Amino acid sequence: MKKLVWHILLCVALAASAWASNKVDAEQVAKEHKASFHWFPVQKTFLLAGESDTLKFAIGLPYVSSHGNSIELKHAPEITDGHILLDSADVASLYKTDKVQTTPVAPASSSSAVKVSSSSVKTTDVPAKVAAVPAAAQPITTVATKPKNETAGTREVKTIVIDPGHGGKDTGAQGKNSNEKDIVLAVGKLLKKELEKEGFNVKMTRDKDVFIELGERANLANQWDGDLFISLHCNAIDATPERKKQIKGYHVYVLRAPESEEDKAIARRENKVATLYGEKNAKEELSPIEWFKLEARLEKYKQNSYMFTEEMLKAFDGGKIKRQGGGVGGAGFMVLVGALMPAVLFEIGFISNPEEEAYMTTTKAQEDIAARVAKAVSTYKAAVHNYRETLNAR
Numbered sequence: 312m313k314k315l316v317w318h319i320l321l322c323v324a325l326a327a328s329a330w331a332s333n334k335v336d337a338e339q340v341a342k343e344h345k346a347s348f349h350w351f352p353v354q355k356t357f358l359l360a361g362e363s364d365t366l367k368f369a370i371g372l373p374y375v376s377s378h379g380n381s382i383e384l385k386h387a388p389e390i391t392d393g394h395i396l397l398d399s400a401d402v403a404s405l406y407k408t409d410k411v412q413t414t415p416v417a418p419a420s421s422s423s424a425v426k427v428s429s430s431s432v433k434t435t436d437v438p439a440k441v442a443a444v445p446a447a448a449q450p451i452t453t454v455a456t457k458p459k460n461e462t463a464g465t466r467e468v469k470t471i472v473i474d475p476g477h478g479g480k481d482t483g484a485q486g487k488n489s490n491e492k493d494i495v496l497a498v499g500k501l502l503k504k505e506l507e508k509e510g511f512n513v514k515m516t517r518d519k520d521v522f523i524e525l526g527e528r529a530n531l532a533n534q535w536d537g538d539l540f541i542s543l544h545c546n547a548i549d550a551t552p553e554r555k556k557q558i559k560g561y562h563v564y565v566l567r568a569p570e571s572e573e574d575k576a577i578a579r580r581e582n583k584v585a586t587l588y589g590e591k592n593a594k595e596e597l598s599p600i601e602w603f604k605l606e607a608r609l610e611k612y613k614q615n616s617y618m619f620t621e622e623m624l625k626a627f628d629g630g631k632i633k634r635q636g637g638g639v640g641g642a643g644f645m646v647l648v649g650a651l652m653p654a655v656l657f658e659i660g661f662i663s664n665p666e667e668e669a670y671m672t673t674t675k676a677q678e679d680i681a682a683r684v685a686k687a688v689s690t691y692k693a694a695v696h697n698y699r700e701t702l703n704a705r
């Protein structure tokens with residue numbers, strides 16, 4: 312028995328020393344492979360952005376995201392003495408894969424690349440040897456709903472899904488005289504009218520004061536085959552009256568790993584309803600591993616989500632409610648997680664700010680806000696369709 316224990320200890324020590332001797336500095340790797348190195352201290356992730364691919368790593372996670380797929384690594388990247396270290400075997404395998412790959416894997420450029428079925432290999436469930444398989448052969452999602460085949464950025468814009476946040480027993484954030492659920496429903500209904508005038512097919516996850524689970528909202532959007540998902544909310548902070556007066560403005564969010572504690576906090580607040588009412592798979596925050604898997608899957612919608620965000624900023628220029636900070640942020644909003652389409656969460660303004668609350672409860676303001684969102688949808692559609700034509704003309 313004692314012998315066995317020693318044997319195990321020896322093996323562990325050997326394994327540890329083997330890993331110790333095979334570490335390479337990630338910044339050095341970037342230099343050698345003519346890639347640029349980017350470090351994101353809040354998320355503890357880093358990128359090696361090369362010509363043909365951007366590899367995304369996270370400290371402590373044995374996965375790398377490449378060409379929109381996540382691949383298992385032999386060892387998770389780690390930080391030692393201020394250096395970010397990778398396993399040299401992982402590096403060799405990743406860069407060999409990169410060279411061997413003769414056909415570039417453009418996101419969803421061929422229909423086979425985006426086909427997702429329930430039988431798809433769950434990359435991250437397969438042990439170690441996965442790292443040797445080319446990235447292109449690794450579909451990550453196992454979602455049953457089949458996403459639309461599309462080249463990134465060219466999805467036709469026909470069906471718009473409006474998601475007025477909260478509802479029923481879930482009031483959302485509360486102001487002095489109003490509830491978030493009522494303001495966003497009013498804006499949502501007006502937005503529907505505006506968009507229908509423009510010829511869009513419009514669906515609403517709720518058009519009355521009812522409670523719908525966060526996960527169900529994205530499911531509905533997928534069933535309707537939406538081309539754009541807009542979740543409407545009002546922001547709020549819990550602070551002194553003085554501070555409440557200061558904090559105001561609108562914010563457009565996309566589903567992305569948060570880059571600030573503030574953005575994280577907003578997602579937690581919006582996600583709270585799921586945990587509060589016992590929704591299945593409810594959580595306030597995504598784990599680093601979930602982020603990693605999710606980001607790979609979201610890759611093909613990202614470009615469009617950002618395009619729409621840009622149009623939102625333009626449309627709200629000159630509006631009564633100004634941008635809060637840059638006006639754009641990213642965080643883990645559960646309501647956006649399951650949507651297989653470009654999606655944003657729009658915090659119209661702060662219900663905790665007396666001035667903005669008073670404004671948002673007027674019909675005139677709600678009409679103006681709806682008209683601006685509708686304008687953003689129209690200009691977004693024009694931009695996307697323009698891009699389609701440019702591609703076709705090539």
Ligand SMILES: [Zn+2]
Nearest residue numbers: 476483544545
């Ligand atoms: Zn909300």
